Amino acid sequence: MADGAGSGRSRLSALPNDLLRHIVTFLPVTEAARAATIARGWRHLWRSYPLVLKDADIPERARDAAIPRVLADHPGHFRAVILYDCRLASLDRELPAWPRVLVDKRTEKLVLAYRWFVDQPNPARLLPADILRCDSLQELTLDYWTFPSGAEVVLPRLRILAMVRIGISEQELESLIAASPVLESLRLTLNSPKHVRLRSQSLQCALVGLSRVEEFTVVDTPLLQRLYLFLPPTGVVGFRIACAPNLRVLGYLDTRAHKLQIGNSVIGSDTMVNASTVVRSVKILALTVNFGVFGEVKMLASFLRCFPNVDTLHIESAPHDPSVTADEPSGEHHARFWQEISPICCLRSHVKKMVIHDFRGDRNEFEFVKFIAMNAQELQSLLLVSHEGILSSADKVNEIKDELQFLQFPTDISAVLHVSPKAGTGLRLEKASNLTIDDPFEC
Template sequence: MDAPPPAAHTSKKRKFDRVDGQEPPGSSSAGDVVGLDFINTLPDAVLCIIISLLPTKDGGRTQAVSRRWRPLWRSAPLNLVADSSLSGQERKRVVYVSKILAQHPGPALRLALPYIRERYYGKIEGWLRSQALTNLQELDLGYDVEGFLPSSLPLPSSALRFAPTFHVASFSCCRFPDLSAQSLNFPHLKQLSMSKVIISDSSASSLNLPHLKQLTLYGVTISGDALHSMLTGCLSLESLLLQNIVGIGCLRINSPTLRSIGLSGPFNAKDATVFQELVIVDAPCLEKLLPLHPDSGPRTIQVIRAPKLQVLGVLSDGISKLHIGTTFFQVTVVFLNHPIRIPICR
């Protein structure tokens, strides 16, 4: 008598048993493919990359997948994002960040502390000195403050130790530290964003950003001279966004690489320097010039040399004078939400 066929559950078990043996793809039939675990056939290096791309909580949970996965989280570059996805309670987030930095040996890919109360300033200083953050590439750091004004607390000095390795950086609600006695180089930084930050003249002139591509300043307090000094150190800048800027009366742009500029002055001009004039001295690659909120400035726009300029953003009666090359326009009409294309004399 022939032996009875194996039970269905036995067949399924055998299919999953093949995972440990990691048979070559060609040795399995088409029906067996359904039961194969392709994730576990990947090398550890690839699994570590996957873990680094996961949200912080999910990356830590991979340690419970299996014995093989248990050490991978500590081998993967750390991706630590301390927002509501880590915990809805700030007190718990602080505890979790301390615990993670104590357990992970590094190196680090990303650290995001977007809304940390000022009372944890000392803890932030300690976190940023952690060995787990060696070779940190991305940092998002900001204090949780109310209102428009930036915090009086300085950016922790320990954050600047990552200047040689930063690729992306975002700072908010703080005062940039005084760097008058030194020059600070960010050789690999490509994107820099600052929101509600105070930047002094001496700090701006100390910054060297040779490979920066995108610079975004929102609600930043900075003088025209300081911003000019800062832009001088941006040798590869392509995109510049200046929104709700406080302290600039006249800004002169001289850049061989800029392709787009978006800008506006302070929304509330009371007790703030009014953004009066923008002068594009020489911008051979500039294609887009976008006044975002014309009523808040600049009142006068002068373009001396920008041979590739094709798009001029929304205009209003807030911009009273427009000079393009040798042509002068007295602006008397209103263009609402409609950027216009302009012919430029070469």
């Protein structure tokens, strides 16, 4: 590291302090501290640069001692404190005032998660109330905590909020969102409220896991552009859109699990479309349907009528359940339905791109594809993404390709079969929360 003149000075140390400080911010905390002990000119840098502390950068056996010491010793401010294995007992023991330290050091990004295993007892971990008064926070991720009842919430700079497995009441959740006046992105996963009402004047993107929710309402979100629904419920959940005038991306709506309500109208399989039952702003729509269940097929048509201006449509073909479909009408009945159905506005006049995910090549799936081929006047692209179950069957893949060759489209296109594994849930959620990605449902 010494230069050619033999001065003994580190070439890195000869760089301007501002540049050195920038370099240090990209080092794991252990490497930054090590650099400070090795190079004399770097000793002041570790204490002067904004702290980025990630527990994953510290050997697990050393975390109980190292994390409280780093939090206490660094004069801060804290750019990011990311604890995916938040060891509450050691923090409380070694640094009882750690929540106040995070506030005083002007923490900007905070992740407090608990590495919980199914076979462990379910501990009641109360979130320190000071965290909710950290007015410097811009990003906050909480995983597996109980919300402190009656806590004052002051989060004037918070732009991104993710809550996973949080014990919180409906009213506390509403108050938390209301106390975050510049909140842009919200993720709710496996939290306790059965009824969720979304009301925010700043929110642009919401990712909501509905597995524990019985009723979800978009009450008043004038800037909301994207609503991504995941973790479908085991039963039926009421899903209502009251006021979301700029909603552009919506999915996955489930024909089996979601009881859709637009304004004051509940959408049924025979609902007649009118001005009060449509959402004209949605351009990218994703739906889940079991093509083997005739009731879901009829509901698919009703859902599509509610979004007349969709130009990109994703359909996820849900797994067939023999116990449900045993008494369903035959494939001929489904074919007759698609032949006799009245025109669907978005399919006839707007949809330019369509993707059918988890395509298995079943008869009822093909009846829908034939309907699309006959009626989608503006279609420019039809992609069928195969289900993982047929990846190992070359015969099945060839059979699907052969049948696709007989389809005739009104535009000069052909259906394309895409054979590839499905992306994991983590990657899909990461894409969904990134507003620079235009279509979060794209393969």
